[in-house]
Amino acid sequence: METLGYLMDGFAVALTPYNLMFALAGAFLGTLIGCLPGLGPANGVAILIPLAFTLGLPPETAMILLTSVYAGAMYGGRISSILLNIPGDEPAMMTCLDGYPMAQKGRAADALAISAVASFAGGLIGTIGLILLAPILARFALTFGPAEYFALFILAFATLGGITGKNPMKTVIAATIGIMISTVGIDISTGTQRYTFGVLELYEGIDFILAIVGLFAISELLFFLESRIKSGHKKVNVGKVTLTLKELVSTVPTQLRGGVLGFIAGVLPGAGASLGSFISYTLEKQVIGKKGSFGEGDIRGVVAPEAGNNGAASGALVPMLTLGVPGSGTTAVLLAMLISLNITPGPLMFTQNADIVWGVIAALLIGNVLLLLLNIPMIGVFVRLLSIPPAYLLPIVTMVAFVGIYSISHSTFDLYFMVAFGVAGYFMRKLEIPLVPIILGLLLGPEMEKNLGHALILSDGDWSTLWASPLALGLWLVAALGLVLPLIVGPILRRRMRSAIEEGPVSD
Amino acid sequence: MSGLSDRILGLGLLVLAVAYGWVAQQWPEPFGGSEGVGPETFPTILSVVLVIGSLYLMLKPDPEALWPWGKTAIELLVAVVVLVIYTSLMEPLGFVISTTLAVGTLSWRMGAPSGKAFITGLLSAVVVFVLFNYGLSLSLPAGPLEIN
Numbered sequence: 250m251e252t253l254g255y256l257m258d259g260f261a262v263a264l265t266p267y268n269l270m271f272a273l274a275g276a277f278l279g280t281l282i283g284c285l286p287g288l289g290p291a292n293g294v295a296i297l298i299p300l301a302f303t304l305g306l307p308p309e310t311a312m313i314l315l316t317s318v319y320a321g322a323m324y325g326g327r328i329s330s331i332l333l334n335i336p337g338d339e340p341a342m343m344t345c346l347d348g349y350p351m352a353q354k355g356r357a358a359d360a361l362a363i364s365a366v367a368s369f370a371g372g373l374i375g376t377i378g379l380i381l382l383a384p385i386l387a388r389f390a391l392t393f394g395p396a397e398y399f400a401l402f403i404l405a406f407a408t409l410g411g412i413t414g415k416n417p418m419k420t421v422i423a424a425t426i427g428i429m430i431s432t433v434g435i436d437i438s439t440g441t442q443r444y445t446f447g448v449l450e451l452y453e454g455i456d457f458i459l460a461i462v463g464l465f466a467i468s469e470l471l472f473f474l475e476s477r478i479k480s481g482h483k484k485v486n487v488g489k490v491t492l493t494l495k496e497l498v499s500t501v502p503t504q505l506r507g508g509v510l511g512f513i514a515g516v517l518p519g520a521g522a523s524l525g526s527f528i529s530y531t532l533e534k535q536v537i538g539k540k541g542s543f544g545e546g547d548i549r550g551v552v553a554p555e556a557g558n559n560g561a562a563s564g565a566l567v568p569m570l571t572l573g574v575p576g577s578g579t580t581a582v583l584l585a586m587l588i589s590l591n592i593t594p595g596p597l598m599f600t601q602n603a604d605i606v607w608g609v610i611a612a613l614l615i616g617n618v619l620l621l622l623l624n625i626p627m628i629g630v631f632v633r634l635l636s637i638p639p640a641y642l643l644p645i646v647t648m649v650a651f652v653g654i655y656s657i658s659h660s661t662f663d664l665y666f667m668v669a670f671g672v673a674g675y676f677m678r679k680l681e682i683p684l685v686p687i688i689l690g691l692l693l694g695p696e697m698e699k700n701l702g703h704a705l706i707l708s709d710g711d712w713s714t715l716w717a718s719p720l721a722l723g724l725w726l727v728a729a730l731g732l733v734l735p736l737i738v739g740p741i742l743r744r745r746m747r748s749a750i751e752e753g754p755v756s757d
Numbered sequence: 758m759s760g761l762s763d764r765i766l767g768l769g770l771l772v773l774a775v776a777y778g779w780v781a782q783q784w785p786e787p788f789g790g791s792e793g794v795g796p797e798t799f800p801t802i803l804s805v806v807l808v809i810g811s812l813y814l815m816l817k818p819d820p821e822a823l824w825p826w827g828k829t830a831i832e833l834l835v836a837v838v839v840l841v842i843y844t845s846l847m848e849p850l851g852f853v854i855s856t857t858l859a860v861g862t863l864s865w866r867m868g869a870p871s872g873k874a875f876i877t878g879l880l881s882a883v884v885v886f887v888l889f890n891y892g893l894s895l896s897l898p899a900g901p902l903e904i905n
């Protein structure tokens with residue numbers, strides 16, 4: 250019941266008109282970011298971070314804004330999946346399978362409406378799961394010592410490539426590069442200058458926000474330029490909603506199953522929203538069996554993945570909020586925001602910054618309601634925005650990224666750095682070196698070094714302390730599994746996901 | 758040779774890792790004597806990990822990536838040059854002029870008709886400038902357009 254009290258306090262924070270306004274703005278922007286192909290959720294949230302700073306928002310408002318954007322992006326991804334058969338973001342891939350056929354049968358409006366409801370159900374289930382699980386995990390995490398934390402960071406990196414990741418060695422390399430970048434600057438504990446080469450701008454280290462924005466936004470621009478998608482998409486006629494109440498009710502079990510499965514996939518390290526929607530869809534197909542018409546526009550084929558990916562989105566916040574260890578790119582970016590607000594994420598945040606944690610959780614609940622309200626009547630607006638050609642959109646997005654970074658420090662030095670990161674990001678994406686571990690390395694590097702130092706000081710320099718406790722040893726084992734498992738399971742899962750998509754309608 | 762890009766990357770990272778590790782060994786011992794963990798401990802571990810990773814890349818590279826050659830490569834180069842010039846002109850020319858040029862050029866190179874592209878650039882520049890300078894009171898460089 251303690252939790253309920255905190256949640257009420259959270260609502261008190263989130264329901265102030267000022268915060269509510271930002272939640273609404275975030276929900277709208279998020280849907281927009283989600284539905285525009287080429288502007289992924291991690292990218293979108295990253296660009297908004299410097300803007301949230303320059304607006305001088307108080308920490309809880311800034312977090313509410315970004316969390317609403319995050320939730321909104323998960324809603325938005327489905328729009329282009331259904332209408333154009335192009336997923337707006339990766340987790341929305343599975344929604345194409347039945348969403349697009351529904352649209353072709355003239356039921357686009359129904360598909361959009363039911364998927365909004367499913368997103369809401371998934372988001373709600375996920376958030377309830379978050380409310381129940383997070384305090385327990387936070388309390389458990391209080392027993393972690395520095396050695397356990399060090400092992401936990403290793404675990405986070407090892408599983409980050411995800412179960413579907415291709416080359417685990419590239420994940421390791423990416424994470425190492427990220428941590429290396431984080432060691433630039435003056436060492437906190439001894440004051441030694443590391444890798445600054447006497448350049449004054451480097452003394453404070455490299456700001457991870459400009460690295461994130463550069464890696465995502467600039468490399469995206471270059472990728473788009475390479476693929477040369479010139480024209481915007483034709484305006485699609487959505488039509489009227491003909492969904493009956495009976496149909497809506499018939500999908501309730503699917504929504505529940507999808508939401509719960511998604512949430513579990515979200516909490517587990519290395520799974521994430523894409524796997525959440527994939528599992529929900531596959532399970533639904535098996536439960537319904539031959540009675541359904543999956544792949545030809547079955548309404549449950551739209552509901553399951555949408556409930557799944559929104560459940561997973563809330564689930565992914567659990568490790569980020571309680572342990573300070575994000576499991577996905579977008580939650581990593583949210584973590585970046587917390588760190589820049591001088592809030593140490595992790596179990597202590599639940600006691601020291603209770604208003605922020607619970608404000609964010611309450612905002613997630615409110616955000617889901619707002620998103621549902623926003624997404625049914627205003628769908629036309631988003632559909633119209635889809636027809637903006639990327640040739641106009643992407644340069645403007647890039648410019649906004651420049652403005653954001655410039656407004657942090659008013660120095661063009663940072664902008665050159667950002668462009669350099671963007672070019673590096675382009676080459677790394679080309680070579681299939683994942684960007685998310687780099688970012689996580691940048692964010693967690695200092696914490697990792699600090700915990701390593703503490704652990705070794707406590708043990709008088711005995712390195713075996715790092716795996717001395719059963720808990721730490723367990724974390725190391727899971728981390729090892731996380732690196733080895735994708736080698737075995739990865740190819741199978743990837744093949745299944747691909748064949749599931751190929752079985753679906755062929756786009757023309 | 759297959760996987761040439763990965764091998765080159767591996768070689769580059771190997772050089773980086775060795776240099777990074779070597780630099781770490783040069784730091785003076787911190788004031789107050791050395792303890793179990795010094796400023797060089799963590800970087801040394803990282804450099805070892807990266808050495809192993811880069812060797813692996815060179816020995817077992819992934820299949821070759823598809824690189825854009827010819828016209829596309831030039832387009833990409835142009836885009837990067839535009840961004841660098843944009844950065845260098847932002848303060849001397851002011852935000853509005855430099856942004857019009859940068860957004861206009863980029864969107865023209867991405868396939869928009871040149872007239873429309875530069876109008877988009879100008880409009881977005883003015884909107885963002887007004888929004889930031891007057892709405893959010895954050896000063897973007899005005900350059901020669903500054904009104905006193």
